[in-house]
Amino acid sequence: MSVFIAPPLDFEQIREQWNKYELADGTFLKVKIVLTRVTRSAAQAGVNTPSPISADFQHISIILTNERGQPDTTVRTPQDIASHIVRDNIRFRTVEQDWSEYLTDDNVRILIQPLVMRVAKTSLFNNKGEPIYHVEIQATVQIQPPDTSSPPQQQ
Numbered sequence: 001m002s003v004f005i006a007p008p009l010d011f012e013q014i015r016e017q018w019n020k021y022e023l024a025d026g027t028f029l030k031v032k033i034v035l036t037r038v039t040r041s042a043a044q045a046g047v048n049t050p051s052p053i054s055a056d057f058q059h060i061s062i063i064l065t066n067e068r069g070q071p072d073t074t075v076r077t078p079q080d081i082a083s084h085i086v087r088d089n090i091r092f093r094t095v096e097q098d099w100s101e102y103l104t105d106d107n108v109r110i111l112i113q114p115l116v117m118r119v120a121k122t123s124l125f126n127n128k129g130e131p132i133y134h135v136e137i138q139a140t141v142q143i144q145p146p147d148t149s150s151p152p153q154q155q
Contacts, residue, residue, distance in 0.1 A: 002041045003110065007036075007039075009038040009039065009053075009104045009105055009106065009108075010035050010039050010104070010105040010148075011035065011102045011103060011104045011105065012097055012102065012103050013035075013100075013101075013102055014101040014102060014103055014109075015101050016100045017096075017097075017098040017100050018030050018031070018094040018098065019094075019096060019098065019113070019114050020030050020094075020095040021092040021094045021100060021119075022027060022092060022094060022095050023090050023091070023092045023119060024091040025068045025090060025121065026039070026056055026065075026125045027064065027067075027131075027133075028064040028065070028095070029062070029064075029092065029116070029119060029133070029135065030057070030061065030062040030064065031059060031060070031061050031062075031135070031137060032100070032114075032141050033056050033058070033059045033060075033100060033112045033113070033114050033117060033137070034059075034093070034100070035055060035056075035057050035058070035102045035112060036056050036057055037056040037068075038053060038054070038055050038056075038102075038104055038108075038110065039053070039054045040052070040053055040054075041054070041057050050114060053104075053110070053143050055106060055110055055112070055121075055141060055143075057075070057139060059114060059137045059139070060131075061137065063130065063131065065130070065131060067130075068125075068129040068130065069125035069129050069130075070125060070129060071127050071128060071129040072124065072126065072127065073089050073127045074076065075145075076124065076132070078083060078114060081122055081134050082120075082134055083134060084122040084124050084132075085117070085120045085121070085122050086122060086123045088118075088122060089118060090119040090120060092119055094150070096112065097124060098113070099111040099112065099113045099142075100112045100113070106146070107146035108143060108144065108145055108146060109144040110141065110142070110143055110144075111135075111142040112139050112140070112141050113140045114137050114138070115138045115140055116135065116136075116137055117135075117136040117138055118136040119134070119135050120133065120134040120135075121133050121135060122134055
């Protein structure tokens with residue numbers, strides 16, 4: 001017996017926000033979470049409620065600093081980066097934070113906001129000589145079903 005897997009939903013970007021944080025070392029961190037895929041679980045027979053939505057996303061982080069070191073083209077694993085931490089749990093102040101917003105083709109609104117959990121500086125530099133930071137980010141996600149309370153528009 002084969003199992004039906006619902007195809008991904010199409011979605012439109014309403015807004016994607018860069019969130020900005022000032023680190024205690026004078027560096028700025030910019031973070032964006034981008035929605036990459038939305039799927040809906042197959043509806044259960046006899047159940048008259050919308051099936052749950054699953055959202056996949058990627059985070060992007062950028063460090064803004066004038067500090068430069070020796071450029072290094074070595075491809076690093078997350079474990080390798082974590083093993084080169086020289087300053088852990090850097091305190092930060094939120095400068096700008098807002099929700100990114102998406103709308104699926106069946107009018108479900110998805111709101112995503114990053115939650116910066118940990119920032120650490122490593123002794124490493126990227127191929128442009130920019131310092132590499134280890135940043136742990138989680139996402140806060142809100143799923144808002146379509147508004148069915150308002151009466152249909154008459155034409």
